[in-house]
Amino acid sequence: xxxxxxxxxxxxxxxxxxxxxxxxxxxxxxxxxxxxxxxxxxxxxxxxxxxxxxxxxxxxxxxxxxxxxxxxxxxxxxxxxxxxxxxxxxxxxxxxxxxxxxxxxxxxxxxxxxxxxxxxxxxxxxxxxxxxxxxxxxxxxxxxxxxxxxxxxxxxxxxxxxxxxxxxxxxxxxxxxxxxxxxxxxxxxxxxxxxxxxxxxxxxxxxxxxxxxxxxxxxxxxxxxxxxxxxxxxxxxxxxxxxxxxxxxxxxxxxxxxxxxxxxxxxxxxxxxxxxxxxxxxxxxxxxxxxxxxxxxxxxxxxxxxxxxxxxxxxxxxxxxxxxxxxxxxxx
Numbered sequence: 001x002x003x004x005x006x007x008x009x010x011x012x013x014x015x016x017x018x019x020x021x022x023x024x025x026x027x028x029x030x031x032x033x034x035x036x037x038x039x040x041x042x043x044x045x046x047x048x049x050x051x052x053x054x055x056x057x058x059x060x061x062x063x064x065x066x067x068x069x070x071x072x073x074x075x076x077x078x079x080x081x082x083x084x085x086x087x088x089x090x091x092x093x094x095x096x097x098x099x100x101x102x103x104x105x106x107x108x109x110x111x112x113x114x115x116x117x118x119x120x121x122x123x124x125x126x127x128x129x130x131x132x133x134x135x136x137x138x139x140x141x142x143x144x145x146x147x148x149x150x151x152x153x154x155x156x157x158x159x160x161x162x163x164x165x166x167x168x169x170x171x172x173x174x175x176x177x178x179x180x181x182x183x184x185x186x187x188x189x190x191x192x193x194x195x196x197x198x199x200x201x202x203x204x205x206x207x208x209x210x211x212x213x214x215x216x217x218x219x220x221x222x223x224x225x226x227x228x229x230x231x232x233x234x235x236x237x238x239x240x241x242x243x244x245x246x247x248x249x250x251x252x253x254x255x256x257x258x259x260x261x262x263x264x265x266x267x268x269x270x271x272x273x274x275x276x277x278x279x280x281x282x283x284x285x286x287x288x289x290x291x292x293x294x295x296x297x298x299x300x301x302x303x304x305x306x307x308x309x310x311x312x313x314x315x316x317x318x319x320x321x322x323x324x325x326x327x328x329x330x331x332x
Contacts, residue, residue, distance in 0.1 A: 003138055004091060005063045006044060007037045012074040012081060013048040025170040029069045029096065031215070032125045032176075034159035037134065041065075043163050053081045054088055062089025065137050067130070069096035079109055086117045091137045093130070095121035100194040103145070110144055120145050124179070124195050127151040150197035153179065154204055158211055173217050174224045177239060178202045205239050209246065218248045225250055225276075237267065244270045268314050278319045279311070 009030050017024065024047050037043035046056045054061055066085045070078045075098045082092045092113075099106050100122045110118040119133045119142050127148030136142040180192065180200040212218050217225070271279075311320055 004041070004065045006059050007041045007065045007067060007134065008044045008046055008057055008059065009033050009037075010046045010053070010066055010068045010081060011048060012068060012070040012077045013050065014073050014077060015050070017074075018050055025173070026167060027069075028174040028176045029125065031159055031167075031174075032156070033067055033069065033130065034163045035157040036125060036130050037067075039160050039162075041134070043159070045163070045167060048077065048081065053085050060089075061085050065091045065093060065134060067093045067095070069094070070098060071096065072098040072101070074098075075102075082109075082118060083113070086113050091116075091142060092118045093121060093133050093137070093142075094118070095125070095130070097192075097195055107145055116140065116142050119143060122147040124148070124150055126153065126156060150179070150195075150201065153201050154207070156203065156207065156211075158214055164215055168216060173215060173220060175208075175212055175215070175217055176203075177208045177225065202239075205242055208239065209242055212248075213246075217250060218243070218246055220250055237264070240267060240270045243274055248274045250274065250276060271315060271318065276318060278321055279315065280321045 011024070011027060011030055013024065026045060026047065030045055034043045034045070044057065044059065046053070049056060053066070057064070064085075066082070068078050068081060078094060078098075082094060085092055094106060094110075099120055103120060103122045106120045110120050119137070121129050121133060122145065123129065127150070129146040129148040133142060133146050178200055180196045180198070209218075212225075308320055
């Protein structure tokens with residue numbers, strides 16, 4: 001048995017992805033995965049360009065573990081890459097939202113591969129499942145399925161300096177400060193809860209700041225910060241105050257809380273100081289019934305259109321982007 005010498009992190013793409021974004025940047029999951037790869041396995045990153053996978057890496061595949069994470073639209077490409085890599089001797093670990101939502105389908109696909117060559121990870125990266133799968137792949141006894149439930153976000157390991165040096169030039173650098181969603185009770189409309197569970201978890205502020213500093217994100221005009229501000233705002237306001245103290249300046253943050261943005265004067269001041277050019281709002285729906293049914297805090301008792309107008313009046317130089325879903329119950 002050849003012991004794997006490297007872990008290759010693969011971000012799959014679809015034809016549409018490649019058409020509209022010919023020069024992609026890594027998703028946040030790639031950095032999270034890299035933090036759990038032992039330095040001696042030299043984590044590498046492949047942003048899939050549609051070619052055969054063996055043409056996208058310089059390391060012979062029979063010496064590697066491929067870790068592939070993707071969403072449902074990329075699932076066919078994920079399976080194509082996995083099958084090709086396994087045929088060339090690689091061990092493959094797949095995970096992400098689609099794998100967690102359609103675990104049985106993925107297990108059936110993995111079971112059709114040579115025994116011990118492919119593993120399916122359900123749930124989040126943290127909690128030990130990814131690390132254990134790598135260890136088992138090295139030992140030659142990788143299981144078909146791994147799972148760890150959502151866990152505490154303290155102490156998340158950071159990617160090696162060498163990995164970060166190889167990814168520093170990508171245009172957009174994404175960073176997550178939180179996990180989960182505020183839909184209460186949980187809805188089943190998207191895949192967040194299949195990986196992140198119910199509710200919201202925040203990383204410790206000092207650890208988030210430390211990673212942002214190490215990755216060069218505090219003063220990066222292309223950095224995209226992903227956070228979910230709670231409607232009370234206390235915890236995330238502490239985070240914003242720390243960013244202001246550091247003199248941070250970045251491009252955008254997404255999943256912002258409407259009530260905070262519309263009413264928190266101190267937040268207006270900080271946002272204008274750190275200078276993002278875009279705010280992404282997770283509105284989900286423009287219709288009151290589904291918002292009220294799901295009781296999304298800070299939205300369900302408010303008029304989203306009026307609040308957006310209010311936000312635009314406060315943030316003159318910041319574009320406001322809303323994410324919409326179609327198909328909620330009761331929605332016309």
